[in-house]
Amino acid sequence: MKPLILTALICCAAPALAQEAVTYPFDGSFDDATFNVESAIVGQGLVIDHVSHTGEMLSRTASDVGSDTRIFDAADVFLFCSAVLSRKVMEADPMNIAHCPFGIFVADREGEVVVGYRTYPQGPMQEVQALLDEIVQEAVAN
Template sequence: MKTMIKAIAVGLICASPASAEDPAITFDYDGTFEDATFAVEDAIVSKGLVIDYRSRTGDMLERTRADVGSDVTIFDAADVFLFCSAVVSRQVMEADPANIVYCPYSIYVADQAGKVTIGFPNYPDGPMQAVEDLLTEIVEEATSF
């Protein structure tokens, strides 16, 4: 029942429904990559969180494309924001110290042929739902204008 409710809620906010097999929960963004990255950064900071690192994953993949023998451009642009929440991290790690493996948390923004997507990992059921809830709040703020 919990998984069904979660899938319906995610679907209602313009996301692809998530199942246990989906590696990411994704949201379409109606705007440019630059606007989406600004909105995500702003939404993270507005929660009082600090961005530890912004990975320019799309740039790296394009820069190394020829070096690894590929002629495929995967993304027009893609960045991953890494950050943590002391409150949520303590909550999930007090429930199970092994949840440290999921920290820091990440939200990505990707542009593929003009389609901008924002997403984050689909965490396991249980205590990690608190992280999914936080990331969903952040992405909902970033995608509402």
């Protein structure tokens, strides 16, 4: 009986949450989009901590996981934080650490390039989402 109760508690304690993304089409090449995103992030006075080359990793590991599906022609995720904004949202709720670092992605699928970011919950994290939207809109406009 105890394992059944434990299983029920685990299932109820960790509901699956769907995460959505906001994307904007980019009129240009993948390389131009990544340059614009990098420039827009740095232009906000922020430091890029890491660029995850997700598209390369998926291509490189496809055969290792038994797949021959090409998901992206190219895809990168730029990870960064804002000391000011991170402090603000974590002072409001320390568990907002789950949303750090912030990320903006650039993806190319069959010549269609998009720039985007994941959405954040209502409340203090909406200020972060507004910053990401500002950065992405600047990147796609240039």
